[in-house]
Amino acid sequence: MKAADKTPKQIPVTVLTGFLGAGKTTLLNRILTEHHGRRIAVIENEFGPEGVDNDLLIQDRDEQIIEMNNGCVCCTVRGDLVRILIDLKDKQRAGALNYERVIIETTGMANPGPVCQTFFMEDEVASYFRLDAVITVVDAKHGMQTLDEQPEALNQVGFADRLLVSKVDLVDDADYQALRSRLVHINPRATITPVNFGEVDLKEILDINGFNLNAILDIDPEFLAEEHPDAAEHGHDHGHDHGHDHAHEHGEQCAVDGCSDPSHHHAHGHHHHHHDDAIGAFVFKSDKPFDPMRLEEFLGGVVQVYGTDLLRYKGILYMSGVNRRMLFQGVHMLMGADAGRAWAPGEKRGSKLVFIGRNLPRDVFMHGLEQCLV
Ligand SMILES: Nc1nc2c(ncn2[C@@H]2O[C@H](COP(=O)(O)OP(=O)(O)OP(=O)(O)O)[C@@H](O)[C@H]2O)c(=O)[nH]1
Numbered sequence: 001m002k003a004a005d006k007t008p009k010q011i012p013v014t015v016l017t018g019f020l021g022a023g024k025t026t027l028l029n030r031i032l033t034e035h036h037g038r039r040i041a042v043i044e045n046e047f048g049p050e051g052v053d054n055d056l057l058i059q060d061r062d063e064q065i066i067e068m069n070n071g072c073v074c075c076t077v078r079g080d081l082v083r084i085l086i087d088l089k090d091k092q093r094a095g096a097l098n099y100e101r102v103i104i105e106t107t108g109m110a111n112p113g114p115v116c117q118t119f120f121m122e123d124e125v126a127s128y129f130r131l132d133a134v135i136t137v138v139d140a141k142h143g144m145q146t147l148d149e150q151p152e153a154l155n156q157v158g159f160a161d162r163l164l165v166s167k168v169d170l171v172d173d174a175d176y177q178a179l180r181s182r183l184v185h186i187n188p189r190a191t192i193t194p195v196n197f198g199e200v201d202l203k204e205i206l207d208i209n210g211f212n213l214n215a216i217l218d219i220d221p222e223f224l225a226e227e228h229p230d231a232a233e234h235g236h237d238h239g240h241d242h243g244h245d246h247a248h249e250h251g252e253q254c255a256v257d258g259c260s261d262p263s264h265h266h267a268h269g270h271h272h273h274h275h276d277d278a279i280g281a282f283v284f285k286s287d288k289p290f291d292p293m294r295l296e297e298f299l300g301g302v303v304q305v306y307g308t309d310l311l312r313y314k315g316i317l318y319m320s321g322v323n324r325r326m327l328f329q330g331v332h333m334l335m336g337a338d339a340g341r342a343w344a345p346g347e348k349r350g351s352k353l354v355f356i357g358r359n360l361p362r363d364v365f366m367h368g369l370e371q372c373l374v
Contacts, residue, residue, distance in 0.1 A: 010130035011092075013102040013119065014206060017112045018137030019146045019153045023166035023198060024105050027137060030198035031103070031205075038206075041088055041099035043081070045107045081115065082122050089128045101206065102129065111152055112136075112159040113311065113332060116211075120334050133210035136160035137195070141170040143179050147186075147277065154279040157186045158311040158356045161210030164195040187356055188281050189314065211329070279311065282362050284369050287350035289320035294372040299328075299335065302365065307333030309360060315353030316340070320374045328353075 018024045028042065081104075091097040106115060112134050119131035136156045139146065143165070146153045157163065163183055168176055176194070183192055193204060295317070303310065314329035317337075328337035343349055355365060 011089075011100065011102060011128060012132040012207060013104060013129050014132050015112055015115055015134045016103055016105045016137070017110065017134060017156045017159070018164075018166075019139065019143075019150060019156065021142070022137040022139040022146075023164075023195070024137050026166070027164065027195065027198035027200065028103065028105055030200065031202065034202065038101060038202075039099045041097065041102045043084055043088075043102065043104040045105060045110065081118055082125055085118075085122075085125050085129060089124075101132075111155045113155065116159065116331050117334065119211075120331065131211045132206070133161035133208040134159045135162045135164060135205050136190070137164045137166050138179070138183065140165050140167045140176055140179060140194075142167075144175075144182070147182065151278065154186060154277055154358075155311065157183060157190075158279045158281075158358075160187055160190040161208050162205055163187070163190045163192045164200060164205070165192060166195050166198075168194040169196060182277070186277055186279050186281065187312075188283070189312065189354055189356065211331075279356070279358050280360075281354055281356045282360070282365070284315075284353045284355075284366060285350065286369075286373055287318070287348065288373040289318050289349070290351060290369075290372050291374050292319050292322070295319070295369075298368050298372050302368065303330065303333050303335050306357065306360060309358040311356045311358070313353065313355045313357075316351060317353070318343075318349045318351045 016024050016028065032040065032042070085102075088097065088099075088102065092099065104115065106112060116131055116134065119126055119129060136159070138153075138157065143153075147157070165176070165179065165183075171179075180192055183190075191204075193200070310330065310332055312329070312331060313335075315327070317326040317328060319326050322339070324342050325340035326337055327340045328335065330336065353369070
């Protein structure tokens with residue numbers, strides 16, 4: 001191959017995550033057997049000295065399966081994953097491999113954060129690979145319980161650009177809707193699609209540009225609709241620090257501290273349960289412009305303080321003195337901003353930002369952002 005002669009365009013990478021037994025391997029097998037004509041390199045991450053999943057994966061001549069055997073992606077991310085990716089890059093350049101995209105299947109226990117950060121923090125990786133999206137498989141049958149018991153599962157949902165719900169065949173519609181509603185509250189950014197034994201339209205999970213600043217900020221309208229009428233300002237952040245990590249109050253009462261608004265109780269009646277998840281989201285909206293200096297200072301500060309608890313954040317910004325939409329997004333402490341398209345004549349200008357994180361102090365963000373408006 002003469003791949004080495006070409007200026008390579010960045011190889012898209014999909015991170016496939018989901019809790020133990022959720023159906024990641026089933027989905028991956030489906031992708032690999034489908035005749036989609038795309039050459040995919042798969043990085044498998046396994047616990048323990050011996051990989052089991054590799055034997056279960058259907059091998060195809062078009063695919064290269066590389067396995068990481070020594071532990072969890074999140075613990076070895078600075079080492080193994082970087083080494084494997086650089087090795088993939090070198091082999092591609094040397095013509096020993098030929099793939100056009102990479103899928104990383106993470107262990108069910110992994111937090112996708114460090115995996116994602118690798119693509120922004122390691123220059124050699126970032127120059128050759130582009131993180132496309134995080135896809136999280138959630139088991140309809142066991143998902144509720146897993147979310148109750150495993151903080152990593154909440155992280156996986158919080159990070160996702162797409163949520164695929166497997167095993168819907170095993171539950172009734174009410175259970176599915178309850179799970180769906182909970183997922184929307186943890187992560188209103190991600191679309192939610194049922195997937196039967198890994199059967200999924202590849203267009204739904206590949207080339208999503210989830211980490212691209214220009215991608216539209218799609219927030220599930222349900223997130224706002226089923227909340228309080230002014231949810232944009234008072235959207236329940238289900239991430240208040242109640243001193244317990246992922247306990248749940250299947251409750252009557254609004255979880256927002258000091259809130260005694262009965263309409264909130266009513267609003268929660270729409271859900272089957274009220275899950276006070278440690279990971280949650282809130283949205284800031286305003287049609288007043290931001291003062292760029294103040295905003296930069298504020299965001300820089302909160303990212304320093306809350307970076308580890310911020311999973312994903314993303315927004316369209318209406319800036320004073322700028323006739324373009326500004327786009328910004330981040331993962332933990334890594335924040336990026338870019339100029340988007342110009343505001344159209346007559347277009348209603350405004351900002352919309354979504355923050356997904358663990359026990360974030362919503363008021364600090366909301367009031368702080370408010371202070372940055374002109
Ligand atoms: N009923 C039903 N079973 C499913 C579906 N999808 C996957 N399964 C089954 O769920 C089990 C676990 O699926 P896997 O694909 O191995 O899950 P995994 O996420 O790769 O599991 P780990 O690698 O252990 O984390 C298997 O027995 C699958 O056949 C589905 O849509 N419906």
